[in-house]
Amino acid sequence: MKPQIALSPAEMAELQLLGLDCSDASMCWCKEPNENKYRLFIHDEYYYEAACLHPIPAYTLEDMICKLMITIGWIPRVNKPIIRWIARRFGFCAYGDSPMEVAFEMLKWVLKNHPDKIKRL
Numbered sequence: 372m373k374p375q376i377a378l379s380p381a382e383m384a385e386l387q388l389l390g391l392d393c394s395d396a397s398m399c400w401c402k403e404p405n406e407n408k409y410r411l412f413i414h415d416e417y418y419y420e421a422a423c424l425h426p427i428p429a430y431t432l433e434d435m436i437c438k439l440m441i442t443i444g445w446i447p448r449v450n451k452p453i454i455r456w457i458a459r460r461f462g463f464c465a466y467g468d469s470p471m472e473v474a475f476e477m478l479k480w481v482l483k484n485h486p487d488k489i490k491r492l
Contacts, residue, residue, distance in 0.1 A: 375471045377411055377429035382475060386430070389482040395438075396428035435474040439481065 377398045378386075387393055400409040402425040411429060430438075481488065 375469060377431050378435075378471070378475060380409060380427045380429075383427055383429055385479065386482065389479060390486060391478075391482055393428040393430065395434070396430050397434050398429040398431055399426040400429050401426050430478075432471045432474055435471075435478050439474070439478060 377396075377400075380400050383393060383396075383400075396414055399412055399414040401412055402409050409427070412426075414426075414428065
């Protein structure tokens, strides 16, 4: 199984529907010209301004963890099990196949249950 580097376009659409401004994503999906396939790129000025590629922002695991840590208002030392620590701070319990999946579910939960905290970012 290939590791997931960033959230899929469908997952990003879910976050945007929940009201999250995703313009700070560090990667983006760009549609190939004359095709229906998307490729993942680092989100920089070149791909952001390439309107013909229909860029869709894409969060990495680090993007989601940083967003959640800033929401809490305190950044722990890196050597702690960060996702578990964030979950305890919010009283959140989730299971998933990967840290990416758990962080995605946690971010959605915060957007649904504590939208006022996310809006500060």
